[in-house]
Amino acid sequence: AQTVTQSQPEMSVQEAETVTLSCTYDTSENNYYLFWYKQPPSRQMILVIRQEAYKQQNATENRFSVNFQKAAKSFSLKISDSQLGDTAMYFCAFMNRDDKIIFGKGTRLHILP
């Protein structure tokens, strides 16, 4: 069965620092997608970044980047120059070709002033 594990339930960092959120997954499939979603208190789910498994190059979106290690089944999110507005829950998600999506339990990130 496919699983997604986020081993850090909660993290705190100072503003402007760099923080890395970890995510590991388990699948026997070769083609799939990985996502990081940000969820502020409003409960909206905001797509932060996505990665196609067939692409070796790590995805980057402004201050957000991933370290995708396919063999290790690891998909960590790095937030550079963290800002107060980055405070939120972050969910890692796996989606296969049949659009079945599985989420991790989330990491609560606090950016401290």
Next chain:
Amino acid sequence: KAGVTQTPRYLIKTRGQQVTLSCSPISGHRSVSWYQQTPGQGLQFLFEYFSETQRNKGNFPGRFSGRQFSNSRSEMNVSTLELGDSALYLCASSLELAGTYEQYFGPGTRLTVT
């Protein structure tokens, strides 16, 4: 402990019909949130219920409604179905006790509107 369950897992409806989806949260969880997942829009928040009250609401038309029962089970209803309502509908529950917050997602209901 059993996870979040959603029924039915698959559903096919025609335009104009209505549909009701059900979500049973993890035992003891009082918060239930609903999301719509589509390839184009990604994951979009529909609404959240806590202790039988709608606590948060996303930007969906009034055709989408929900409710929560005293046992925390929740239902989502979509009336006058449109083709664009075809999606995977996900339910998530959380405990929210003493500041803890982990959201557990169900497997989803795949709705196809023809």
